[in-house]
Amino acid sequence: MNGNEPSPGETLMNIVVPLQQTPDLVEELEINADGTDIDRDAVTLQLSEWDGQALEEALLLKEAGAGSVTAVTIDGGEADAILFTALAKGVDRAVKLKPSGDAPTGLDHHALARLLAAAVAQLGADLVLTGVQSVEDLDGQLPVLLAAMLGWPHVSVVTGTELRGGAIAVKQEYSGGVMAELEARLPAVIGIQAARQAPRYAPVSKVRQIQKTAKLEEMPVEAPSGEAGLKIRRVFKPEIAGRAEILEGEPAEIAAKLVSLLKDRGLAI
Amino acid sequence: MAADVAVVVEHLNGTIAEVSFEMLGQGKRLAAALGGKLRAIVLGRDARAAAEACGTADAVLYVEHEALGGFDPEAHGKALAALCAESAPAVVLVGNSSKGMDLAPDLAVALGVPVVTNVGAVAIEGGTIVATSRLYGGKIHAEVQVAGGRAVLSVLAGAFPAEAGKSDRPAAVEGVAPPADLASRIAFQRLIEPEAADVDITKEDVLVSVGRGIQDKDNLEIVQELADALGCPLSASRPLVDLGWMPKSRQVGKSGVTVKPKLYIAIGISGAPEHVQGMKDAATIVAINSDPKAPIFDVAHYGVAADLFDVVPALTEKVRELKG
Ligand SMILES: Cc1cc2nc3c(=O)[nH]c(=O)nc-3n(C[C@H](O)[C@H](O)[C@H](O)COP(=O)(O)OP(=O)(O)OC[C@H]3O[C@@H](n4cnc5c(N)ncnc54)[C@H](O)[C@@H]3O)c2cc1C
Ligand SMILES: Nc1ncnc2c1ncn2[C@@H]1O[C@H](COP(=O)(O)O)[C@@H](O)[C@H]1O
Numbered sequence: 001m002n003g004n005e006p007s008p009g010e011t012l013m014n015i016v017v018p019l020q021q022t023p024d025l026v027e028e029l030e031i032n033a034d035g036t037d038i039d040r041d042a043v044t045l046q047l048s049e050w051d052g053q054a055l056e057e058a059l060l061l062k063e064a065g066a067g068s069v070t071a072v073t074i075d076g077g078e079a080d081a082i083l084f085t086a087l088a089k090g091v092d093r094a095v096k097l098k099p100s101g102d103a104p105t106g107l108d109h110h111a112l113a114r115l116l117a118a119a120v121a122q123l124g125a126d127l128v129l130t131g132v133q134s135v136e137d138l139d140g141q142l143p144v145l146l147a148a149m150l151g152w153p154h155v156s157v158v159t160g161t162e163l164r165g166g167a168i169a170v171k172q173e174y175s176g177g178v179m180a181e182l183e184a185r186l187p188a189v190i191g192i193q194a195a196r197q198a199p200r201y202a203p204v205s206k207v208r209q210i211q212k213t214a215k216l217e218e219m220p221v222e223a224p225s226g227e228a229g230l231k232i233r234r235v236f237k238p239e240i241a242g243r244a245e246i247l248e249g250e251p252a253e254i255a256a257k258l259v260s261l262l263k264d265r266g267l268a269i
Numbered sequence: 270m271a272a273d274v275a276v277v278v279e280h281l282n283g284t285i286a287e288v289s290f291e292m293l294g295q296g297k298r299l300a301a302a303l304g305g306k307l308r309a310i311v312l313g314r315d316a317r318a319a320a321e322a323c324g325t326a327d328a329v330l331y332v333e334h335e336a337l338g339g340f341d342p343e344a345h346g347k348a349l350a351a352l353c354a355e356s357a358p359a360v361v362l363v364g365n366s367s368k369g370m371d372l373a374p375d376l377a378v379a380l381g382v383p384v385v386t387n388v389g390a391v392a393i394e395g396g397t398i399v400a401t402s403r404l405y406g407g408k409i410h411a412e413v414q415v416a417g418g419r420a421v422l423s424v425l426a427g428a429f430p431a432e433a434g435k436s437d438r439p440a441a442v443e444g445v446a447p448p449a450d451l452a453s454r455i456a457f458q459r460l461i462e463p464e465a466a467d468v469d470i471t472k473e474d475v476l477v478s479v480g481r482g483i484q485d486k487d488n489l490e491i492v493q494e495l496a497d498a499l500g501c502p503l504s505a506s507r508p509l510v511d512l513g514w515m516p517k518s519r520q521v522g523k524s525g526v527t528v529k530p531k532l533y534i535a536i537g538i539s540g541a542p543e544h545v546q547g548m549k550d551a552a553t554i555v556a557i558n559s560d561p562k563a564p565i566f567d568v569a570h571y572g573v574a575a576d577l578f579d580v581v582p583a584l585t586e587k588v589r590e591l592k593g
Contacts, residue, residue, distance in 0.1 A: 025539070029405060139385065140386055141374055148378035148379070174367050174524070175525070177526070184455045232411055244566040244572035246573070252587075
């Protein structure tokens, strides 16, 4: 499974996909005691939605003959489950990053980018694909910070890629369905908005089987200190502005109220 | 100079993005609070025409160069960094758009100043820049204070009124030479316009809009029936388009279209900032969502905090009864 070594003379590209673990928004998030972060002991972590799209796009490139895909995530949380699932989906290597000190929190993307830049250098990547954003973008989106720290070109909001020799052709999406086609010379960092197809599903049985046979790699990385230059004064749940008038009752009652409201206002009925 | 505010103006095919006017309006207030000037920055092959439309700014700096014709993140990044390094504004406002997502963090690293993303509010408190960032799909906000008195702020569309940034005043435009080095490892190749769609949802009076709460493609029938009863088309949030369940032409929001119907019924849509920016100005907004804390209830006029699978069929039935 691991160690898809290139044969001599063959130039295989190494695509690195950093996978962020972010809170599941389906659950109610709580604020920590001093009000400066969410309560990280109480959250359920999951693979960031857009990183799942980046992983799919990387696998599609691999299947088109690009080379190998290495998934990395910081140790802790759901690292094992996320990496075994990535292996089941077809990545060649799955690496747990072990920071020398405290791992950066979700709200410090400068530190995270610094740590990942070190990992990417150690892994010798030609291309990094990662989610265009995460739900924790306080101090900049990760792909661009990472590219800036590596000194590589970057393109964000990408919905399709194609390798062309030493370059990657991408579609960058603007609003209103307008897109641009760009070509970036490698090495580069691409921020994926959506893969060409919905992320594939890894059957639980396959993940379980991989878990028994494959071993996750571990890689020590230096834990950088914060450099975002931001002081979080408070983290809070916005007051629902009270704009919405909430209609209560059984479904049939709610429906009746709503329909009469719309009728009174001459809307659609 | 360290008290000035700069706004990076975004334009495409001669049209200035609405968020740029929103930032010009807010930038004016920030510049006044800091005791500095407001500058607009316009980059492009033909930047001057767009520059002329930025009369709100005290000065409009524009840079024209062949390499800035299409949006090449590296060439635009270099031109912007050179301009900001020289004029050293305290605050640079960049829209958190596709282009802005490439520009803002990059500029911050190049200038060695902090960046705040997803900014929905900003104030100057005793000379200190304080910004509020909307995180976790709008469910949690973070108020941050910037160290060092300078920052790049990546501003959410729709956070500030655009009117305050529009002015008939002739703009004081000034052409600035591009930096000597605009060499880029990226080549902009072409714009791709969207294919014509069967319906143009921006022209509809009523929209039934559906999000990930619908859970399964087959369940779309439930909302389609409501739309049929009301005689309107379906629109959707982005994830349904990415899943291939709905055509791209029906997508409402940041990377879709902005709609302003008389009635917008959001079903199983959480109200992430990227969605809200595309529908918040609808005249009447109804939201149906099982999570009473969903941010969509912030912009809705009428809310139903219940399971869509119970409420929508009941609603369809009532509409049918009334319409006979
Ligand atoms: C660059 C960029 C551009 C983007 N552009 C857009 C855009 O143009 N448009 C857009 O929409 N998004 C856009 N997004 C995505 C955006 O960030 C959100 O991911 C998206 O809006 C979420 O869609 P949703 O509300 O349907 O899904 P979710 O956030 O998953 O919300 C689903 C909602 O359904 C509710 N629900 C679940 N079950 C039920 C039930 N049985 N009954 C009632 N309610 C239920 C849940 O409570 C939840 O609130 C963009 C993202 C990026 C990075
Ligand atoms: N049991 C399943 N079998 C096949 N595909 C699935 C299954 N569950 C979810 N999927 C698909 O996997 C993707 C991720 O789904 P989810 O894990 O529910 O977010 C979506 O494209 C689903 O349609």
